[in-house]
Structure formats: structure tokens, C-alpha cells
Amino acid sequence: MGTGNMDTTARKVDTVNMVEGPGAARRYHHGNLRAALIDTAVDQARAGGADAVVLRDAARRTGVSHNAAYRHFADRDDLLAEVSSRGMAELEQRMRDRLADLPADDHGRPAAARLRAVGREYVHFALAEPGLFATAFACGRPEEGAPGQGPYGVLSTVLDEMVSAGELPAERRPGADLTCWAAVHGFAVLCLQGPLQELSEQEREAQLDGLLERVARGL
Amino acid sequence: MGTGNMDTTARKVDTVNMVEGPGAARRYHHGNLRAALIDTAVDQARAGGADAVVLRDAARRTGVSHNAAYRHFADRDDLLAEVSSRGMAELEQRMRDRLADLPADDHGRPAAARLRAVGREYVHFALAEPGLFATAFACGRPEEGAPGQGPYGVLSTVLDEMVSAGELPAERRPGADLTCWAAVHGFAVLCLQGPLQELSEQEREAQLDGLLERVARGL
DNA sequence: GTGTCCATGTTGCCGGTGCCCACATCGGCG
DNA sequence: CGCCGATGTGGGCACCGGCAACATGGACAC
Structure with missing residues (x-):
């Protein structure tokens, strides 16, 4: 547990919402998942408060399967803490x-x-x-x-x-x-x-x- | 909907936690379900805040099936409002x-x-x-x-x-x-x-x- | 170059929840 | 006595959080 020690001031790679055209090779590894998930979670929180921060939905929106989040956050509370x-x-x-x-x-x-x-x-x-x-x-x-x-x-x-x-x-x-x-x-x-x-x-x-x-x- | 118009100042029948001995005839109709559910929900809230108010669990504790609550409350928010x-x-x-x-x-x-x-x-x-x-x-x-x-x-x-x-x-x-x-x-x-x-x-x-x-x- | 390792991502699954549906039961009314 | 509406039941659906086992592929040693 406690996997959340990546450099928070990470490079601002624009990995979110990559255009996934047919020719675009979709990388298996996201590259910046933690930051992207936090961004999505912040959006969720903006829209509906803490209750609206939903792991599965965040993963979905980020274009990644659920459970991928658990490689970067111990649990939902851990993500919430980041938000x-x-x-x-x-x-x-x-x-x-x-x-x-x-x-x-x-x-x-x-x-x-x-x-x-x-x-x-x-x-x-x-x-x-x-x-x-x-x-x-x-x-x-x-x-x-x-x-x-x-x-x-x-x-x-x-x-x-x-x-x-x-x-x-x-x-x-x-x-x-x-x-x-x-x-x-x-x-x-x-x-x-x-x-x-x-x-x-x-x-x-x-x-x-x-x-x-x-x-x-x-x- | 909007079934929540029973007399709030209801008689204080002690229907909660009736001893259900083998001889005790268990009534099909609770008789005071709404008040009993609110009591249970208040206990839940005391123990863990709003998130701990859970319809199914409240019904279970009150000795009644889930869904019975929906005869007295439009939805969970309605119960929460009462709490x-x-x-x-x-x-x-x-x-x-x-x-x-x-x-x-x-x-x-x-x-x-x-x-x-x-x-x-x-x-x-x-x-x-x-x-x-x-x-x-x-x-x-x-x-x-x-x-x-x-x-x-x-x-x-x-x-x-x-x-x-x-x-x-x-x-x-x-x-x-x-x-x-x-x-x-x-x-x-x-x-x-x-x-x-x-x-x-x-x-x-x-x-x-x-x-x-x-x-x-x-x- | 090549082979291995492990961080990262995936599918599958389980228990739990809120809410909708159809059905069962019972008490009060004509 | 018989009906009917209020109340409670059981089943089902979609969703969520979290565990487990498996798949992928980049990094690094050689």
C-alpha cells in the first residue's frame, strides 16, 4: 500500500483525452495515469461534491479500466485525499x-x-x-x-x-x-x-x- | 410518492425490538414501521454520519424486509431528511x-x-x-x-x-x-x-x- | 541484440446498495 | 361474508468498492 509517492509536480504531459483515432496506437501503459485520475476526480468533485467522486467512473472517463486506479491509490479515500x-x-x-x-x-x-x-x-x-x-x-x-x-x-x-x-x-x-x-x-x-x-x-x-x-x- | 405524511408526533408504541420468542405471534404488519425506521436511521447517523444511513440495513435491523421502507419514504433522501x-x-x-x-x-x-x-x-x-x-x-x-x-x-x-x-x-x-x-x-x-x-x-x-x-x- | 523482471493495466468476481417490479397478506369496509 | 387498498415480501437490475489472477510491455542487465 501507500503507492502514492510519485512526483506530484509531474511533467504536464497531455495524455488525457488522446484522440483515439483508428490509426492512433493506443498505449497499453497510460504514462501518467495517477495525475489523469486526480484531474478527473477533481472534475467529479467540482460537479457533485465528495459523493460524486467515483473510482469506476473516473477510470472510465480517463479511458482506463477500473482497478487500474488501485495501482496508484490504496482506495477511494486515498484518491479523495488527493482531491x-x-x-x-x-x-x-x-x-x-x-x-x-x-x-x-x-x-x-x-x-x-x-x-x-x-x-x-x-x-x-x-x-x-x-x-x-x-x-x-x-x-x-x-x-x-x-x-x-x-x-x-x-x-x-x-x-x-x-x-x-x-x-x-x-x-x-x-x-x-x-x-x-x-x-x-x-x-x-x-x-x-x-x-x-x-x-x-x-x-x-x-x-x-x-x-x-x-x-x-x-x- | 409523498407518503411521508403520517402524524409525526406519533404515539410512542414500543414496537422496536419486540422479543420474538417462539410463541410470540409475529405480525405481518409492523404497525409503526415508519417511526421504527426513523429510530434505526437515527442510530445509524449517530454511529457514522449521513453515509452510514443505509436503507437496507435499517430495514434489516428493524426486522423487516428491504423495500418495506419504500411504503413510508419516497427514497433514501426522504429518510435522511427525517433524520x-x-x-x-x-x-x-x-x-x-x-x-x-x-x-x-x-x-x-x-x-x-x-x-x-x-x-x-x-x-x-x-x-x-x-x-x-x-x-x-x-x-x-x-x-x-x-x-x-x-x-x-x-x-x-x-x-x-x-x-x-x-x-x-x-x-x-x-x-x-x-x-x-x-x-x-x-x-x-x-x-x-x-x-x-x-x-x-x-x-x-x-x-x-x-x-x-x-x-x-x-x- | 536478447532475455528477464516487475510496474502497470485487464478481466473476472464478490458482497453490498438503491430502486423498480410483481405478488402476498391482512385489516377494515360495504 | 367478500372485496379492496394499504402494507410487507421476494426477485431482479445496475452500479459501486475492493480482491485475485492474468496479460502486457518498458527498462535494464548481460
């Missing part, structure tokens, strides 16, 4: 992109604005990619990783910036990350699968603004 | 119980203490009954019901009390419920399936205290 990592990475990237978009000449309380932007993007990602977002957290494994990485790392960094900028007393820093994360995550979950589904986009955005404001005030 | 309602009801009840436990002679800011108690119990329930809690929110249907009912209703009432008691400016009331709910729900979810699983109970409680304090401060 979860992808989801986390994409969420983190979007948050970082959003930060990069912020104008540098922000007057007033720039670090606080960064915190708001990060929180808003967290929710926006969850609403834009509900399936992937849910799958990212559906994985039971605690997502081991260097602290300071992942979405939590981004949030943490921004809070540290607030302390440096004098916008947050240092003695209030411990625990602040968790409060921000919980509020934003809870809002996203309640919007997705909870009782806030019916909110119009405008209402949602207004409520989100209110939430971010209150959270920042309470830090 | 969800049960979970919501139990959560609400625990919150109300907790409120009732509070001493009436609370000095200082009694309504704020009630808010903290409600929030704490929300998280405690989620941690004590992770499967049922998850299933309660896993149901896609927006949980139609009179506003002011359910866990949200309890929270809402307490916030109204805070306004009446002068502990919360009326202009800050709108949106406060959502912020509280999101923070507490997010904390619970992150503890259950997220990256906060590894926290010891003491750390968790400390973080929860901090969160409740910050949220209250930001209201």
Missing part, C-alpha cells in the same frame, strides 16, 4: 491572488483591509466551487503540512501583519486566527448546505460584509 | 435545556451569559454527537419551518433578549444572529472534520471561550 489537497491548494491560491490584487497604497488600516479581502475570497471560493470546497474538508485526515501553509497559513500571515502594523494588539493575536476562520468557514457552510441557501446574492454579500465587520471589531 | 429533523430538534432541545439550567440571579450581563451558554452548547452537541450533527445539516432541503424555531430560533431569541436588556444596541441587532451562528457552526465543523481534530479537549474549550468572547465583543 482534498487540490481543493485546499486552489483555495489558498485564490486567497493569495486576491491579496496580490489589493492596491499597495491603501490608506487607513491596510492590514485590516487585507483581512477582509481574504475572508471574502474564502466565502466566494466556497460559493463558486461548492463541490470542491466541500470535498477539500470532507477528507478525514488532518491535512498534515507545514503550519503557515494552506488557507490557514494565509489568514495567519495577514493577522501577523495586522500586529506588525499596530492594528491589532499583540495580546489579542492568539486565538484570533481561529475566530476568523471559524466565522468565515461557518458562513460558507451555512450558505452551501445549510439554511442560508435561499439568500439572494445581494443579501448574502451584505450579510458577509456585516460578518466581516463584526469579526474584525471583536478581534 | 435531519430529529437532529435539529435534539440540538434545539439541548440548547433550551442549557438555557433552563442557567441560574436566574445572574448579575452583570445575564443575557450575554445566556448567549455564551447557547453557543457553547451548540459546539458541545456537535462534538458529542458528530454523526447526528453532520446529518442534521447534510440534508439539502432548506429545512422549511416557522422562523423562530430550531437552533436558529433559540439563538435569535437570546439576541432579542440582549436588546431588551440593553446589552446590545438595537441598530446592531440585524445580522448579529448570522455572525454568532456562523462562528459557532464553523468552529464545530472545523473541530469535527477539519484541521482542529487534534486539539485536546482543554485546548478546544479554551479556544471556544476565546471565540465566544471575541464574537460577543464584536456584536
